[in-house]
Amino acid sequence: MTDTGWRPVKRTRTFEDVLAQIERRIVEDGLTAGDRLPAERQLAEQLGVGRSSVREAMRVLETLGVVSSQVGRGPDAGAVLTSRPDTALTDLLRLHLGLASLELREVIDTRLMIERWAADRAATARADTSALAAALAAMASASSAEEFVEHDTAFHCALADASGNRLIAAIMRSLRDSMRRYAVEAVDRLGDTSVLQADHARILAAVGAGDAAEAARAVTEHLAHAYPSLFPPMP
Amino acid sequence: MTDTGWRPVKRTRTFEDVLAQIERRIVEDGLTAGDRLPAERQLAEQLGVGRSSVREAMRVLETLGVVSSQVGRGPDAGAVLTSRPDTALTDLLRLHLGLASLELREVIDTRLMIERWAADRAATARADTSALAAALAAMASASSAEEFVEHDTAFHCALADASGNRLIAAIMRSLRDSMRRYAVEAVDRLGDTSVLQADHARILAAVGAGDAAEAARAVTEHLAHAYPSLFPPMP
DNA sequence: ACCACAGTATGGTCAGACCATAGCGGATGC
């Protein structure tokens, strides 16, 4: 029962070693998006491992949105460092929603939190609102729920972008992407999108006017309109 | 320039097909954490692909915190569905911080946003504060910056847990894990942790008293104390 | 009833082969 001083032998899979070495190289050499990694075969030989282990490490890095693999030959071929945290986050959320280890309520609450913050920031910073206005206009001419949600997503992602925080923007994009199905259902259930469009216009106006408090309020009420079942009218 | 009607042939790698089918099975069969996936060889045969493709799909799922592979034999061996979104998020953030595609400022801003929200929620819900109190006590007897940060992390994660939102809690845990290095530096720079400890006590008290506004204020000031360079004193 | 040991299903790894892709570069024709 007492500590014998023995520790279980750390079982490090080969690809994890490869992963660690690649990460070390990224940090130490200061590699950034656009830089190339050695070819799989070359890396395998240099590290003294099989190509499959290198491939599994690459697969992990690709899943995390850090590298992108291109076949063929030339400067763009091979494993190139990228910066796509949002696709990785999207997959993460979608799978865990499917696994029921996350509930829609939790995702929407998170979205509300982020969006209030982003609206506040964007308004305070007097951010450029042209992308917001463009999405708003596109929404007005949407002819289906799918199309509406498409531009609605663009609007809200533009709001997150306007906050100036890329992590927030990436999380927002992922939340929207993984929720697309539920958003379309919500719009279908509502039937009429005029309330939502008015909300959007109000958000845009508040951000444009630099009124942070009003922007946050507008966002909050907008989500309550879109998901009335999750935000019951307060007494 | 105009649309010719031609679409680029979708290049679907085999492992992506495998991935899609596994995901479909998870959703359609309602699989959840604890359930087992077929063995790699069996899956490969049933899908008519090589084992390596199945392995790469497994690697992706493992990276996303959805499955966990165990060697050996028996009920616990093989690929078992799990629910570890936080480890996946941690890797994601750490790598992107290393890649310099995210800045520390963005991460800390995100943390402040989350923590204010969590404190508000925990206070409003009158959540159980025993985990917070335990971490606070442990911090008081810490003898090194590393140890202090360890319990500090526990405190803040407990706060996120108390919000009742697992996604928020997972993001919080990941933010802290990927920032550990910087947190230790910050504590070292401060030298004295008494201010931070007083902040923690204030947060705990506010949550315990159900004072949401005060809890959010306390959290905000706490982060300003911990990272004075990022939150310059307002005029 | 217990224990030791062979059996076996599992993931982990490697080696080698072949394919598809796409840029590179020399050969060819004008």
Add this chain to the structure above:
DNA sequence: GCATCCGCTATGGTCTGACCATACTGTGGT
């Protein structure tokens, strides 16, 4: 001289088959 074509080659993608380490299963002996 220039443009075009076509083979070469480096790259990732995939499959096969083999072998190893691990850890449970079941059997047989005590």
